[in-house]
Amino acid sequence: MGNGSAPLTADRDGRPKAGRSIWVEPRERRLSPQKGGGRFDSESKRFARDRRCTMSKKQNHEEELHALRHSAAHVMAQAVMEMFPGEAKIAIGPPIEDGFYYDFDLPRALTPEDLETIEARMREIVAGHHAFTRREVSADEARTMFAEQEYKLELIDGLEAGGEDEYGEPLEGEVEISVYEHDAFVDLCRGPHVGSTDEINPAAFKLLSVAGAYWRGDESRPMLQRIYGTVWESADDLEQYLWKLEEAQKRDHRRLGKELDLFSVSDEIGSGLILWHPKGGMVRKLAEDFCHAEHEKGGYDFVYSPHIGKAHLWQKSGHLDWYAENMYAPLDIEGQQYYLKPMNCPFHIEIYKSRTRSYRDLPLRYAEWGTVYRYERSGVLHGLLRVRGFTQDDAHLFCRPDQMPEEIDRVLQFSLNILRAFGFEDIHSYLSTRHPEKAAGSPESWEAPTEALREALERAEIPYQIDEGEATFYGPKIDLKVKDALGREWQLSTIQFDFNLPERFDLAYVGEDGKEHRPYMIHRALLGSMERFMGTLIEHHAGAFPLWLAPVQAVLIPIADRHHDYVHAVAESLKAEGLRVEVDERSDRMNAKIRDAQMQKVPYMLVVGDREIEAGAVAVRLRSGEDLGPMPVEDLVARMRLEIEAHA
RNA sequence: GCCGACGUAGCUCAAAGGCAGAGCGACCGCCUUGUAAGCGGUAGGUUACGGGUUCGAGCCCCGUCGUCGGCUCCA
Incomplete structure (x- = not known):
């Protein structure tokens, strides 16, 4: 992909945007879905402000939960202050997706034991039947009330100036300053809150x-x-949420990567640099093979480019001006400076420029599984999802x-097909439009491409959100995010226009009129980075890859040593059919072998004993635990083939 | 990068400043097994790395590296 690094390094949660966002097809979840974290975004704050308008039952319920969580944050703040x-x-303590937090400036670091103490005190406070009461105050009155609270004083200043709310975001309309009080605690707060602490279930936070x-x-x-907490209406809801957190932990790709022997990161090599083990390598190869075939059918040309290029190239592309802090220090080669590539685009551009291009040659689609290196600060590295070396x-x-509108349509459709x-299946998208100040090219030049992107989204019938002014300076873009089996959102694909590089490299084609024209250039990455995609895939399937992607599709389990010859013969015939099988001929009991295969999430377990040999069959057990009983090998092959083709 | 927690066998984890352990895995042997763990034995360690305090450090102190949870960043 190109200039836009953001999609490949973006957090997987939807963080608040500085610009305005418009939902074209509002989705049910507007808050960050990330476990335990995330932030209250501007969208939901607006939602809270607009609460007077008609709302669905679901929205009502959401609002009640917000009030509940906000109130729990106040109770927690009281406990901490005491x-x-x-x-x-x-400082501030808003509700967030699935919970709340409150920020404190304290004389010492909090410990896990402190959390228990605070939680216990919260239960006492909650049991005290304290009402939450709202009061409007003048700015000066508020300053008196919070004279010792420097952060609150800063917030009051912001409110009084009418400029910004507690999140530093612009406020609309008349600003009223309000405080909420319960028991011995009073906080500068817009609300809303629950009526009384009675509504906070002491067993549900x-x-x-x-x-x-x-x-x-x-x-x-x-x-x-910052203390993060969670609160629900009932103990059952809390239980369910905690279960979900546990489930997410079990699916953590870092854990599964180790358990299933897929990949590792070695201290000897360095942080954020991935080693793919044979099993993970196989999954990745299968994913790439599939994509290669699709790209070939999709009219792409395959190109390859080196990992380093001269400083001059990166000056010309502008990367050294605006991307240098993500690039590694140059290598000195015979007095010339070379940089590890953080992106592939300049190389593909050089291929384009290697000869004169005619209008008849276009469109050209250069594809490469290109490995790039970007400096990421140590604190942001995260498994496969945020790394320093990755393949796009x-x-x-x-x-x-x-050709541009059709090309956009085509690439979006292509992208959706591959993700599916x-x-x-659950895919939604973000269209980022021109930033009024920071943008290459004239406003007019952005119109047609932006409109083409929007129309392509309409035709593809996927929900999209317009992020006004959120585009990178060089062009509008579409990002696609997918939801996994647990409802978590992951950014994968990006399709980005670029008005900048064609100018910088003076790209041209000769038109029908015999004159030179500037081509449009579009960067696109579909799975994004193979590393991140693999991480997403692992978590989505909880390591139980569908048959077509399973590194080992079947394990043959002989019951006793005398069955080994037959089992090897079956293994050979399955391999001859292109299936990936292993034979477990350890001296363990069958039960142990089944257990191991199960834990390795192997789709098919093929048990062979005297009865199977007699019948020329294998006893088929599925990963789901289902026992299909004995089956002739040909039937098994047919069944597996169907499953593979269906990508089931 | 910042705040905090953490770093002990391949993995998961024990070990009040006083002999570094268990389970799983690996290896060897016995068992020859019918749908989620048979039995016995053996090997495996510079307690991340470097310094310090102490009669004595896995444990206390300082530094480095790394991991985790967040924040920031990823125009």
Whole structure:
């Protein structure tokens, strides 16, 4: 892919956007779905403000949960303030997806034991039947009330100036300053809250973790301590949520990567650099083989490019101006400086420029599984999802303006087909439009491509959100996100226009009129980075890959040593059919072999004993635990073939 | 990068400043097994790395590297 690094390095949660967002087809979840974390985004704040308008039952329920969580945050803040009388400074404490947090400035670091103490005190407070009461105050009155609370004073200043809310975002309309009070605690707060602490079920909340967080999200400002908690209407709901967290942990690709022997990261090599083991390598190869075939059918040309290029190239492309901090230090080769590539685009552009291009040559679609290296700060590395070296399924499309709408349609459709082939059905998208100040090219030049992207989304009939002014400076883009089996959102594909590089490299084609014209250039990555995609795939399937992707499709399990010859013969015939099978001829009992195959999430377990040999069959057990009984080998092959072709 | 927690056998984890352990896995042997773990034995360690305090450090202190949870970043 191209200039746009964001999609490949973006967090998997939808974080708040600075620009305005418009939902074209509103989806049920507007908050970050990330477990335990995430943030209250501008969308849901607006939602809270607009609560007077008609709402569905579901929205109503959401609002009640927000109030409940917000109220629990206040109760927690009271408990913490009591723990550090006169010393605790409170910042903000909003509800978030699945819970709430509150930020504190405290004289010492909190420990896990502190959380238990705080939680216990919260239960006492909740049992006290305290009403939450709202009161409007003047700015000066508020300053008196919070004279010792420097963070609150800053918030009051922001509110009084009418400029911004507690998240530092612009406020609309008249600003009223309100405080909410319960028991011995009063907080500067817009609300809403529940009526009384009675509504907070003492068996339905739990404090989860404590973590550092910058005041107002600004790394030049003080680091506060943030306590995350969760609260629900009932103990059952809490239980269910905690179960979901546990389930997510079991699916963690880092854990499964180890358990299933898929990949590793070695301290000897370095952080964020992935070693693919044979099994993980097989899954990746199968995924890539499939994509290669699709690209070939899809009219792409395959290109290959080196891992380093001269400084001059990166000056020309502009990467050294605007991307240098993500690039590694140059290598000195015979007095010339070379850089490891953070992106593939300049190389593909050089291929384009290697000869004169005619309008008849277009569109050109150059595809490469190109490995790039980007410096990421140590704290952001995360398994396969955020790494320092990764392979993009990258392509650059060069086309004439008249071809552009069709090309967009085509690439979007192509992308959706591939994602669906991997079992991702729940796909939605984000269209980022021109930033009013930071943008290459004229506003007019953005119109046709932006419209083409939007129309392509309409035709593809997938829900999309318009992120106004959120595009990178060089062109509008579409990002696709998928939801996995647990409802978590992952960003994979990106399709980005580029008005910048064609200019910088003076790209041209000779038109029918014999004159030179500037082609459109589109960067696109579908699975994004193979590393991130594999991480997503592992978590989506919880390591139980569909048959076509399973590194080992079947394990043959002889019951006793005398069955080995037959089992090997069956294994050979299955291998001859192109199936990936292993024979477990350890001296363990059959039960142990089944258990091991089960834990390795092998789709088919083929048990062979005297009876099977007699019948010329294998006894088939599925990963689901289902026992299909004895089956002739030909029938098994036919069954597996069907399953493979269906990508089931 | 920042705040906090953590780093012990291949893996998961024990070990109040006083002999470094268990289970699983690996290896060897016995058993020859019928749908989620048979039995016995053996090997396996510079307790991440470097320094310090102490009669004595896995444990306390300092530094480095790494991992985890967040924040920031990923125009």
